[in-house]
Ligand SMILES: Nc1ncnc2c1ncn2[C@@H]1O[C@H](COP(=O)(O)OP(=O)(O)OP(=O)(O)O)[C@@H](O)[C@H]1O
């Protein structure tokens with residue numbers, strides 16, 4: 001396979017918040033898009049003062065301004081897939097629903113971020129979670145919560161079986177769900193595609209470099225779906241790439257949970273990097 005992409009350039013839009021530390025959020029997503037060989041655009045919904053040790057301040061962006069960004073990107077550049085990360089308020093979520101409902105057959109990947117890898121709260125207010133459940137999930141092609149986020153979304157606070165959590169998310173309207181870091185031993189994800197469960201497993205990495213892992217994972221899946229990859233392969237490839245990105249992470253950056261370091265991955269590379 002040639003390393004040179006052919007055909008029209010694939011475009012992805014990420015809707016989320018800035019991480020001043022550069023490891024997660026919009027910055028992490030745009031790096032993942034670049035690693036997957038797609039053109040990345042963004043609509044900023046919030047700003048975090050954040051580094052590898054945690055989040056010290058947050059601010060949401062005015063909803064009108066979010067609407068202007070979406071219009072600017074979609075009217076001119078367009079997109080082949082959309083990723084949604086942090087959702088700070090019900091008002092913001094309903095604006096996104098109002099705009100995304102017009103996108104025809106464009107994959108929507110929802111990473112319902114509520115807490116950072118370092119343990120800081122990132123949204124997750126009850127009315128925003130309700131709006132995500134009622135408005136965004138029915139537009140979602142694949143949701144990628146971790147078990148805690150899946151429990152909040154489904155209101156199954158006591159449920160520990162990732163299969164049940166994934167099925168409940170699909171019952172709420174998403175076409176598919178991936179519960180990340182779903183198993184008590186090893187590392188891996190549980191994908192429910194609406195019909196079948198798929199276990200995606202691999203070794204647990206202990207490098208301490210997992211800041212941005214969830215963002216990189218959902219951004220890669222967004223890029224792969226935009227490139228036309230089937231969901232099961234996209235989910236497996238994203239997990240393998242992020243696992244490697246944790247193992248080979250940026251251990252020299254920051255004193256807390258160091259950032260992941262992604263390597264080029266996807267159909268436009270010579271082959272898998274692992
Ligand atoms: N220690 C680890 N070793 C190998 N893979 C890991 C490890 N930790 C997470 N992963 C993988 O990284 C990807 C992201 O999962 P993770 O659970 O960290 O994201 P998250 O907590 O959902 O993030 P977010 O807060 O953005 O939703 C998944 O594919 C998961 O299996």
Ligand SMILES: Cc1ncc(COP(=O)(O)O)c(N)n1
Nearest residue numbers: 024025116117212213214215
């Ligand atoms: C602005 C922003 N968005 C998302 C995350 C989740 O990060 P992680 O991928 O480490 O769970 C984050 N820490 N900051």
